[in-house]
Amino acid sequence: MTAAVLTEPKVAGVVGAGTMGAGIAQVCATAGLSVILVDVGMKQLERGKRIIADSLAKFEERRKLPHPVAEISGRIRTSTDVRDLGAAEVVIEAASEDTKIKLDLFRRLDQVCPPGAILASNTSSISLTRIGGATKRADRVVGMHFMNPAPVMPLVEIVRAIATTDEVVEAIRALSVRFGKTPVVTKDSPGFLANRILVPMLNEACFAFEEGLGTREDIDTVMRLGMSHPMGPLALADFIGLDVLLGVLEVFQRDLGDPKYRPAPILRRYVDAGWLGRKTGRGFYEYPTGTVA
Numbered sequence: 001m002t003a004a005v006l007t008e009p010k011v012a013g014v015v016g017a018g019t020m021g022a023g024i025a026q027v028c029a030t031a032g033l034s035v036i037l038v039d040v041g042m043k044q045l046e047r048g049k050r051i052i053a054d055s056l057a058k059f060e061e062r063r064k065l066p067h068p069v070a071e072i073s074g075r076i077r078t079s080t081d082v083r084d085l086g087a088a089e090v091v092i093e094a095a096s097e098d099t100k101i102k103l104d105l106f107r108r109l110d111q112v113c114p115p116g117a118i119l120a121s122n123t124s125s126i127s128l129t130r131i132g133g134a135t136k137r138a139d140r141v142v143g144m145h146f147m148n149p150a151p152v153m154p155l156v157e158i159v160r161a162i163a164t165t166d167e168v169v170e171a172i173r174a175l176s177v178r179f180g181k182t183p184v185v186t187k188d189s190p191g192f193l194a195n196r197i198l199v200p201m202l203n204e205a206c207f208a209f210e211e212g213l214g215t216r217e218d219i220d221t222v223m224r225l226g227m228s229h230p231m232g233p234l235a236l237a238d239f240i241g242l243d244v245l246l247g248v249l250e251v252f253q254r255d256l257g258d259p260k261y262r263p264a265p266i267l268r269r270y271v272d273a274g275w276l277g278r279k280t281g282r283g284f285y286e287y288p289t290g291t292v293a
């Protein structure tokens, strides 16, 4: 496959039809690609299609679509069988964040996708070098890390694993631009760039709260009004999920070996108590039933 084909793919595979996979499929279809969206069952695919329909309706309301909704959604086919990715020139994997699932999937994708296809992963924390090692085409494995919600957020982190070629990085950079995104290339290291910077900041806000430096509102106000962050760090931690945040900090501590990544004790206590943030109705803030999205 030539570089020209790589930069202008017409057929994309998206694996995983959850929050991120559905958004990524929508982004691909909006940019004019034919998409094969794969998940393990019909229920998951139906959910993914609903996420896409709701999101496209909102884009249409704001007149932000280049083509009619029916044309865009008509470009997305669904399947429960990865063998249907046999024609994909690029695959973006957005399955559950579980190392075994990802390694098994990439082994399988390597077998069923054309030899020239690029295999990208949207993983937030798993080493791309490790994922590439599960395939016989580590040179064509790369991270393509979208932010949530993928159709809205303008950043894509491109993660270069140890064996990823320049040609593949450039192809993914061009694809990101075609999606209307701004790509940033980063090395394969825990948290890449975005979470490496964001997560310690959120952790520091938890320490500040625990030490009584201010109320939760004070801490969030300082970062919103003083730093122009759209959301304060404690509200954002609740939004992400305190268990997710704790998990990332534990990975940083283990893999980077620096005590500065020690999770704030209050974070662990809240997680132990089942106060995981918005999704459980309580974290640093309370979310009465009915207000949780």
Ligand SMILES: NC(=O)c1ccc[n+]([C@@H]2O[C@H](COP(=O)([O-])OP(=O)(O)OC[C@H]3O[C@@H](n4cnc5c(N)ncnc54)[C@H](O)[C@@H]3O)[C@@H](O)[C@H]2O)c1
Residues within 6 Å of the ligand: 015, 016, 017, 018, 019, 020, 021, 038, 039, 040, 044, 094, 095, 096, 097, 098, 101, 105, 122, 123, 124, 125, 145, 146, 147, 148
């Ligand atoms: N949610 C976020 O804010 C966010 C942001 C950036 C990156 N990510 C990353 O995106 C990926 C997906 O996250 P999500 O939040 O969309 O998760 P999710 O739980 O909403 O969706 C994951 C989907 O993957 C499917 N899946 C699991 N095993 C599969 C397999 N073998 N084949 C096909 N599909 C399979 C599940 O059925 C599910 O529908 C993860 O790697 C995560 O780290 C998430």
